[in-house]
Amino acid sequence: MSSNAVAEWSQRERVEHLRQRIAAIPGRPYEGREGGAEECVDVLPVPAPLKSVLPSGGVVKGTVCSVAGSSYIVLGIIAEVTQSGGYVAIVGLPNLGLAAAVDMGANLRRVAVIPDPGSDPVDVAAVLLDGMDLVVLSLHDTQVQPSRARAVTARVRNKKSVLLVVGGSWPVVHMRIEGNVRAHEGLERGHGRIRGMSLSVRASSRSGRQRSATVKLSCQGARAQPDGVVRGGGRNGAAVQWGLHPATQLQQVSG
Known part of the structure; x- marks a missing residue:
């Protein structure tokens, strides 16, 4: 059809x-x-x-x-x-x-x-x-x-x-979730591929409870460490993963 x-x-x-x-x-x-x-x-x-x-x-x-x-x-x-x-x-x-x-x-x-x-x-x-x-x-x-x-x-x-x-x-x-890209790595003027990024994430529940973290992402194994503490939950950030592909282009990740 x-x-x-x-x-x-x-x-x-x-x-x-x-x-x-x-x-x-x-x-x-x-x-x-x-x-x-x-x-x-x-x-x-x-x-x-x-x-x-x-x-x-x-x-x-x-x-x-x-x-x-x-x-x-x-x-x-x-x-x-x-x-x-x-x-x-x-x-x-x-x-x-x-x-x-x-x-x-x-x-x-x-x-x-x-x-x-x-x-x-x-x-x-x-x-x-x-x-x-x-x-x-x-x-x-x-x-x-x-x-x-x-x-x-x-x-x-x-x-x-x-x-x-x-x-x-x-x-x-x-739950309200907000994510903002803070910086990209691997891009040059007018061209290039994203090799990594820094992404800030915040989640707010209906009860008013909030947690936030800044995550640094790398295409090399896509392993990253949160840049700070997960606030509001009383837990320190642990190692995380994200499936960022080396060939991902800028227009595909812009919010």
């Missing part, structure tokens, strides 16, 4: 088509369970640098979270989830740069991309929760009303999926 034909569908036709496609997806096989002694919850896996920042060591299933700043946060989570056998849908982000996710090990056969969700991307994302472990939703500049957000959040909880919101405004989220 051509993209032009899909573009002419009404919102109702788009949603019905998605329902049919989701019905054909096999049962979600991934059941990750991570966490410390204090708390044991089901989570979706995240890149190693984020484990020290997120209280549960991953993104808690059945929750709505938001991500701001560098797209590397989203791409890294997509890579980890699909590597672990999970399914991911990306709604309203046609220029996300999935080549960088592949460099991190993402399995694109487990990724569904809906670049143009039509007039109601929230409705499309809600439908996709039926068959996906992770739904990444771009709100652009949209502000979701509290009543609508509560209904979708309840659906996320019921399906034990994760809704990752990018841009816009979602009234209440379980």
Whole structure:
């Protein structure tokens, strides 16, 4: 079916088509369970640098979270989830740069991309929760009303999926994650490849608890050490890994 034909569908036709496609997806096989002694919850896996920042060591299933700043946060989570056998849908982000996710090990056969969700991307994302472990939703500049957000959040909880919101405004989220690239290594004027970077990451929970760390990444084995202490959690930074590929280009990691 051509993209032009899909573009002419009404919102109702788009949603019905998605329902049919989701019905054909096999049962979600991934059941990750991570966490410390204090708390044991089901989570979706995240890149190693984020484990020290997120209280549960991953993104808690059945929750709505938001991500701001560098797209590397989203791409890294997509890579980890699909590597672990999970399914991911990306709604309203046609220029996300999935080549960088592949460099991190993402399995694109487990990724569904809906670049143009039509007039109601929230409705499309809600439908996709039926068959996906992770739904990444771009709100652009949209502000979701509290009543609508509560209904979708309840659906996320019921399906034990994760809704990752990018841009816009979602009234209440379980966790807010922000990542910003501080510096790149390996780039010269007008050309070059990224050999490494410094990335600051901060996570804020609904309860107000915050953790943050600065991670230095290198393509040589992709091993790195956080530059400081994981604040708010009382834990010192430990060695972390990130799947940064030597051939990753600048436009694929800019936030």
